[in-house]
Amino acid sequence: MNERLVLLKRRMRAGGHWALRLAQPIDLLGECENEGLSWPRRVARLVRRQCEAERVVIEPEEKIVFTRTVPGVPPVYSPEDWSGLTAGRTLHELGPVSTICADWGLLLSQGLLGRREVAVATRTRLLDDPRVVEFLDCAIETIDAVLELATRYAKQAGVLGRDDLAAILESVPAHPAHTFREALQSLRFCQAVVWLGGNYQVCLGRFDQYMWPFLHSDLEAGLLTIPEAEELLAEFFIALNKDSDLYPGIQPGDNGQTVTLGGIKSDGSLAVNELTRMVLRVSRDLELIDPKINLRISAQTDLELLCLASELTRKGLGFPQYSNDEVVIPGLVAHGYELEDARDYVVAACWEFIIPGRGMEVVNIGAVSFPAAVDQAIRVGLAEGMEFDGVLNRTAENIRAQVSQLVEVYSRLLLPPAPYYSVFMRGCLEQGHDLSEGLKYNNLGIHGAGSANAADALAAVKQFVFDEHSLSAGELLAALQANFNGSETLRRKLAEDGPKVGCNDDQVDALLGSLFDSFATACEDYGRTPRGGIIRPGTGSAMYYIWLASGHEGMREPVVEATAEGRVSGEPFSANLAPSPGVRVRGPISTLQSFSRIDYLRICNGGPITMELSDSVFRDPESIRKVAMLVRIFAQLGCQQLQLNSLNLETLLDAKAHPEKHKNLIVRVWGWSGYFCELSPEYQDHIIARSLYQVE
């Protein structure tokens, strides 16, 4: 990182640009009402007014410009009208379309004027259809608004004597990009305006694919050197972090600005190129939360690329996240995706696999609570004297009921129009329809939360009550009722002696597999939704691992009290695919083996195996290479998605305060490794102090 980048990063982090923002969001409710605008026209007006309200900001050192100065996204309906408009309908989260991915290649190859020409041509062709005409007029209005904004930026650049910048801004986003810098600038404008229009979780897609032709030709023509390209890329990444505080999300940083790198192309050939590596390097050196990196791999992926990715993991940012093409692509095909589209998948905001420009999917409509399904089946089954198969059947019924409930709610889904976002989707301008009316793929996704805890609970009941008969049904039920008060010995037996997911144990891993099979069957049996799509089951948990245990306002799922794997009421469940909290597992390889038992051909919505490694594991190039091998093992075993975390100081401090949450945290001490929680406090402090030095 050169001095200019250090300065840009420091300035962005310091937030000086926030002072340039307007004090209040703009107000356009009055004009929407006075003119009696339709919903699509209101949304288009919103985009236009937001662009008009933007002040031009060009910092002296900046090569990639656009700094947002409009603070919020104002409503286009009064609360009363909004209630009327949405009565009896289901809005997803905040309402506006989120967590989809544009085909940014359309922008770069055609420019906004090219997209405008398509809209005009379709309008001429389908002039008799008022809906089409309205949609295209809206889309054109937003395109013109962005072009006008870019023109003001270009003029200001000229006034400042920044002729090179002015020339670029006169060229893009209006016209197709010609250079890497133009492509970055064009994307910066057009992606930022998606946020301005109220859409969120705005993914960046296959960045190393649609950007590579520009970088490649610049390098070939000698217009750019690798270090110059890296500098431009770094500046683009810094810009992506400028407005994070304005993005809605459950936690700051939960904003879906993901890129998906590598893998294979639509034709099946390898997609990795110099830009793939450059993104990994720049992200490693910048250490910023955006963009979040996903890397598509397979068992054949070059180990050197995985080493580079592991160097990024070492930074403790929690990415790259890996997905396994050899598992994801067949899974998507099995769910009705065309092979060429499946090969082009990207990772949405968190984990879900979507197709850029072709999907209007709602990938996270909720989560099946496996712990609730299993716990109810155990309590009822034992009380009624069922055999273990009966408990399993009841579990499957409960899962089915939960799926039906979730999907029923979404059968009334209402998606607000998004004429501007539609400009970058395939077919919208060509056929004259808004993305909210549906794209090529219109599926819903449901996650399956708390799976390891649920499988552990079933396994404990099977082993102790049904196989060994060392525990009576009545005794277990009474202990669960009493939240294990007075039954600590029994609780420990369940928690410590029962089979656990993460240990490559056939018994419990088979139960884990069967939970997901029941989930998949329930989704398959549901059939088509009113939007014409299917239900995709997944393996993520988002915040549900906490919520299902301790409750949350507005949550539809029941809070689960004490459970048969020896968990007391209120303790969180496993997050995504991870062993139950507090379980001492055999190790990372066994954990991968356990999770390889899920049939990912049927479970294709995504959700990562989540693992924590001490950053002391990343000590030298040789051990980083072994982390890369661990990633390769993940792929060799046929697992689907992996998130590796390198532990940092904060985690160590948390481990010291809450050791029960970090039993498997391994630290390198001296020619040997030990469990952090088994070191006495003064030694923990020593390691904490040492990691303090490693931060720099």
Add this chain to the structure above:
Amino acid sequence: MTSGIVFDIKEFTVHDGPGIRSTVFLKGCPLTCMWCHNPEGQSIQPQVIRSLVGERVAGREYSAKELASLLNEQAAILRTNDGGITFSGGEPLFQAEFVAEVIDYLDDLHVLLDTCGYGTQQDFLLLLARSNLIFFDLKLIDGEAHRHYTGCDNGQILHNLQLLSGSGKPFIIRVPLVPGVTDTDENLAAIAKKVEKLPGLIEVDLLPYNRAAGSKYRYAGMEFMPEYDEERPLNINTIIFEQAGLKVKSL
């Protein structure tokens, strides 16, 4: 069928040899090194470890076949990733027949023997023949000092070192650097002299002392009583080895 006592099996031990490996920690060691960082490995008897996260028993009996089949569950993974199994401890030589039988049941896996070198010639040869790579510890060359700090004479260790170098097997000498005890120029020079002409030696690894050495004692119900100053700066003198023409690394 023999059985043995193991106090841990760790996967993905990135610092215990080449590639992706699992390490088996055999319980029981003839030495009682004052700086031992695995005190629960000293006694062969199972021991209760009481830590902040509760109790667990360190030490479990396995039959050779049982342990081997557990390890073989991952044989394909370990083989395709240039790795294998490391036997450490405690001291593998202390349960040599058991370890040998486990190795014989292993499914064509690379075996690394991590040993203090203390054991009978027969036991040493038994495991040497079955190992692909050996980590051989050398702590102190002076016999008296060795007895004082480890509780054992080093004569047998140095004898086994000769057997090792005559075996044609590749090996790495590992020297734990303990402040004022093993890290003296005098001791390091004596080690360098002892190993400089040995065929099969790949390199010398210096393992710098870390003050976490004593951390597990309390949890194992034992007492940590170092007779040296833990705060004293280490003498990580690689030059002595380089001058003897040896490849040396400080880990």
